[in-house]
């Protein structure tokens with residue numbers, strides 16, 4: 001082997017995996033087991049005391065999941081990762097390490113509809129208070145900082161309108177405030193954007209979307225950049241203070257630049273319980289092998305469809321950062337030069353009724369609540385994913401009544417355009 005560092009496509013196929021040492025199996029086996037035999041009593045005790053790494057019980061870790069963790073950490077440029085049952089589970093586990101009841105975190109207003117719900121309602125019941133900021137107005141993040149702020153949360157490419165977030169500018173605000181920047185990189189995937197290269201401290205994903213890529217398995221992952229100093233000012237006691245459940249270990253002191261990933265595993269996943277099934281880990285790993293190929297095709301198709309829509313008389317507006325006329329095109333050129341993703345929105349001159357009617361007339365596009373599938377998908381956010389918001393909040397989050405969201409798949413672009421053409425003229 002040369003001493004060349006492997007490229008992204010090579011890592012997507014190989015990182016974390018090797019032929020199975022006992023059977024020679026080349027694909028990563030599905031270790032469908034709940035638990036693992038200890039070598040002896042001392043080994044068992046050292047595993048439970050965090051003095052040795054190894055497998056105990058699949059709620060805490062599993063060898064199939066470990067390959068997935070190593071692979072995504074490599075693709076994102078992090079020190080370690082933790083796979084969990086869903087994207088939403090990843091968000092709960094991350095914030096549980098950072099917030100005490102009564103604390104705050106700042107979140108960009110443009111987010112996946114489910115995250116808006118989770119932050120507003122479910123997290124409130126834990127005493128975690130979300131403070132909203134506008135990703136198009138960096139100063140709104142600065143203004144939102146208080147002594148109780150413990151984190152900033154943004155999406156790299158934001159749902160539903162596919163806008164591009166200025167990660168570096170918000171990272172500067174986070175650094176000044178002394179809090180970690182968490183980036184949900186689901187819509188970009190590390191193929192398009194690697195947030196850690198732009199100052200993110202923690203990256204989260206819904207693996208359910210482009211990483212798994214085939215619309216068949218739920219999963220989530222947390223990637224630790226290993227960059228944040230958790231010991232300052234006693235702000236993050238889960239990481240800096242002695243842990244009674246592990247004989248008084250201090251996680252940052254003991255585990256250094258992968259302390260956060262460890263905390264998520266041994267305090268979050270172990271105690272909250274949202275473990276990823278090894279079967280899903282296997283499905284997602286298989287999906288990741290073709291991520292670079294799929295993502296490029298998703299983006300190329302999305303650009304062609306966006307160009308077609310921009311020229312259609314029934315279309316009022318197209319929000320796709322890959323179009324030169326788009327408000328986010330400069331940011332897209334900087335952060336996502338290979339393509340601006342495959343999830344975007346467009347507005348119909350006919351308003352709410354035209355949006356509802358279009359989704360019912362499309363034939364090749366599937367009408368459902370997901371993104372990042374090989375298949376092309378469509379939804380009308382105002383009547384579904386964002387229906388819980390009032391009208392002003394819908395418009396602010398990019399889900400006004402006339403807006404339709406597309407997730408462009410990897411079919412032939414001519415077929416996607418023909419389907420939209422027939423539905424728009426029907």
Ligand SMILES: *Cc1c(COP(=O)(O)O)cnc(C)c1O
Nearest residue numbers: 086087088112184186206208219
């Ligand atoms: C889907 C999604 C989530 C939630 O992920 P689940 O796997 O459905 O729990 C979070 N963020 C974004 C951007 C998503 O698209």
